[in-house]
Amino acid sequence: MKESGAISIHTENVMPIIKKWLYHERDIFIRELVSNAADALQKLEKISLVEDIKTETKEARIDINIDKPKKTITITDTGVGMTADEMKRYINQVAFSGVKDFVEKFEGKDDQDQIIGHFGLGFYSAFMVSECVEIDSLSYQDGAEAAHWQSTGDGQYEMAPSERKEVGTTITLHINEASADVLDVARLKQVVAKYCGFMKYDVYLQDELVSDTRPLWTQNASQLKDDDYKTFFQKVFPTAGEPLFWIHLNVDYPFKLRGILYFPKLAHELEASEGEVKLFCNQVYVEDNCKELIPEYLTLLKGVIDCPDLPLNVSRSALQVDAKVRKISQHITKKVADKLSSMYKTKREDYEKYWEDINPFVKYAMMRDSEFFDRMKEYVIYKSTDDSFVTIPEYLEKYKDQTEEKVLYVSDPHSQANFVKMIKSEGLEAIVANRVLDQHFLPYLEMQSGAKYKFQRIDADLSKMFVDSDKGSEIAGVDGKTNSEKIIDIFTKYLKDKELKVEVEALKNEHTPAVLIIDENMRRLKEMSRSGQMGAFAPNLMQSMKLVVNRENTAVKNLVSMSAISGKDQDLTMIVQQIYDLASLQQGQFDPKDMADFIERSTNLLSKLGTGSSIHV
Numbered sequence: 066m067k068e069s070g071a072i073s074i075h076t077e078n079v080m081p082i083i084k085k086w087l088y089h090e091r092d093i094f095i096r097e098l099v100s101n102a103a104d105a106l107q108k109l110e111k112i113s114l115v116e117d118i119k120t121e122t123k124e125a126r127i128d129i130n131i132d133k134p135k136k137t138i139t140i141t142d143t144g145v146g147m148t149a150d151e152m153k154r155y156i157n158q159v160a161f162s163g164v165k166d167f168v169e170k171f172e173g174k175d176d177q178d179q180i181i182g183h184f185g186l187g188f189y190s191a192f193m194v195s196e197c198v199e200i201d202s203l204s205y206q207d208g209a210e211a212a213h214w215q216s217t218g219d220g221q222y223e224m225a226p227s228e229r230k231e232v233g234t235t236i237t238l239h240i241n242e243a244s245a246d247v248l249d250v251a252r253l254k255q256v257v258a259k260y261c262g263f264m265k266y267d268v269y270l271q272d273e274l275v276s277d278t279r280p281l282w283t284q285n286a287s288q289l290k291d292d293d294y295k296t297f298f299q300k301v302f303p304t305a306g307e308p309l310f311w312i313h314l315n316v317d318y319p320f321k322l323r324g325i326l327y328f329p330k331l332a333h334e335l336e337a338s339e340g341e342v343k344l345f346c347n348q349v350y351v352e353d354n355c356k357e358l359i360p361e362y363l364t365l366l367k368g369v370i371d372c373p374d375l376p377l378n379v380s381r382s383a384l385q386v387d388a389k390v391r392k393i394s395q396h397i398t399k400k401v402a403d404k405l406s407s408m409y410k411t412k413r414e415d416y417e418k419y420w421e422d423i424n425p426f427v428k429y430a431m432m433r434d435s436e437f438f439d440r441m442k443e444y445v446i447y448k449s450t451d452d453s454f455v456t457i458p459e460y461l462e463k464y465k466d467q468t469e470e471k472v473l474y475v476s477d478p479h480s481q482a483n484f485v486k487m488i489k490s491e492g493l494e495a496i497v498a499n500r501v502l503d504q505h506f507l508p509y510l511e512m513q514s515g516a517k518y519k520f521q522r523i524d525a526d527l528s529k530m531f532v533d534s535d536k537g538s539e540i541a542g543v544d545g546k547t548n549s550e551k552i553i554d555i556f557t558k559y560l561k562d563k564e565l566k567v568e569v570e571a572l573k574n575e576h577t578p579a580v581l582i583i584d585e586n587m588r589r590l591k592e593m594s595r596s597g598q599m600g601a602f603a604p605n606l607m608q609s610m611k612l613v614v615n616r617e618n619t620a621v622k623n624l625v626s627m628s629a630i631s632g633k634d635q636d637l638t639m640i641v642q643q644i645y646d647l648a649s650l651q652q653g654q655f656d657p658k659d660m661a662d663f664i665e666r667s668t669n670l671l672s673k674l675g676t677g678s679s680i681h682v
């Protein structure tokens with residue numbers, strides 16, 4: 066007996082809207098139909114546990130077949146099947162009411178970025194690629210009759226008895242002109258691998274098995290070897306290289322969660338942003354880097370998360386307010402922090418070895434999440450200029466007599482090498498904070514510590530320890546001026562930069578003619594303005610710099626005697642500028658023009674040395 070009728074909602078409005086997003090996520094029809102097939106298999110499995118099923122059922126499997134000449138794709142399962150009555154109830158009413166919600170929510174909105182994929186249209190998504198969809202089904206129920214359903218998606222359906230003999234369901238998609246490319250086997254294989262590659266049931270495409278039904282995250286961690294994790298990583302992230310280490314998540318209560326999060330090896334710092342965490346729902350792929358579930362900073366990691374408790378077809382807004390989602394997200398964060406802290410405590414060597422790679426992630430995550438900050442704050446380590454690793458408390462404790470709650474750091478160990486030498490001779494070390502992120506992270510740590518300590522770049526202040534206090538005060542010469550006063554006069558007169566403040570000290574290290582000091586706070590402001598965080602306000606760095614000239618240095622002493630002789634202006638200019646350049650070289654403040662001048666002047670000085678002429682006094 067044939068029957069036809071109208072589907073209970075106004076689907077004539079639906080197709081144009083759905084088609085608007087067709088090319089965005091059209092391929093999810095595969096995910097929806099295959100996961101319906103998997104649901105049907107699971108239902109049959111559960112029923113067979115409690116009921117004695119009289120009808121003969123087949124081994125659980127899902128078959129996807131393409132018939133290019135006929136322009137069809139069929140998805141067949143050996144699951145529970147549907148009776149005609151069930152088709153009316155579940156397909157005509159329920160399935161299409163999901164579409165109704167969808168339309169009501171999103172009609173007229175323009176930023177539909179990926180909506181279909183997140184919303185999940187269920188069965189109806191078949192119409193995204195089909196001009197006509199057929200269902201043939203035989204229910205497992207004793208005495209059930211096979212039923213046929215068909216619709217063009219225009220709101221009308223037709224139903225009739227079916228010839229089907231086996232329990233299960235076949236969905237036949239008559240692919241429309243515009244979607245002809247989905248009939249390409251190689252292409253469909255990729256789509257199936259993406260969404261259904263880890264399905265619980267065997268999935269065959271053109272008779273070839275394409276699913277791994279027991280992906281690593283579903284297995285027992287205690288029975289897995291490092292190589293298993295590495296191989297799996299390779300399979301899911303073929304271009305990513307080797308992972309450093311990983312976390313196997315396994316929660317049953319108060320929600321179910323499985324997953325593996327890998328810490329990837331970073332080739333360079335910026336690459337960190339290219340991580341991805343794949344979200345699965347019951348082994349069906351949902352999406353990458355789901356913002357609501359996985360804190361954004363965790364997506365610096367790579368891995369898979371499976372949350373079977375989340376329905377596939379939920380809207381983003383529903384996810385955002387879901388308390389469970391928040392708990393899951395917090396749990397993941399906690400597990401990551403636990404893994405790191407336990408490694409710190411029990412395998413500090415490993416921790417130090419991995420630190421170079423993981424520190425951008427840790428620092429970033431700490432700045433983004435106060436809970437993560439609290440869990441990790443004791444496990445932040447820095448390499449010190451003596452090549453060992455220290456935590457900030459360790460550093461403060463070790464040097465508390467010398468540095469007074471200050472943590473000295475270098476941002477560039479090479480250009481600041483002379484300063485490092487100076488503090489080393491005083492038995493001090495500095496931490497190496499040479500990551501871009503440190504510019505933000507150090508001030509953040511200070512703030513979080515409640516200003517208990519302060520970071521100070523090694524060249525930000527010429528602390529007492531560099532100054533030789535034994536040298537005492539100077540006596541004025543016959544002209545009524547001390548050497549220091551003369552040095553200041555010389556530098557003010559001959560230095561190109563008139564704004565620069567000049568001071569004179571007797572430094573312990575007599576080989577250093579001068580050092581350039583930049584106030585820590587001003588430099589930070591400058592760095593911030595450079596990275597665009599300060600808007601138009603850019604402090605004048607010149608005003609916060611000072612050149613400290615060492616009156617114990619021979620070259621500086623020579624300047625004083627030279628200045629007493631007339632006609633030496635040119636040489637004096639050259640030497641003063643050279644001393645200044647040497648000092649600013651250590652600050653990394655050189656632009657290309659300065660560098661060219663510096664090299665030319667150095668060459669000049671060398672050639673003068675050779676003739677033994679005017680430079681000699």
Ligand code: ADP
Binds near residue numbers: 159
């Ligand atoms: P959902 O899967 O979220 O329930 P769908 O629109 O995907 O929504 O499917 C609607 C209903 O149609 C399902 O709940 C199920 O009862 C029925 N159904 C769909 N596909 C199958 C199938 N392959 N076998 C048995 N029942 C199915």
Ligand code: MG
Binds near residue numbers: 097100101187188
């Ligand atoms: Mg479904």
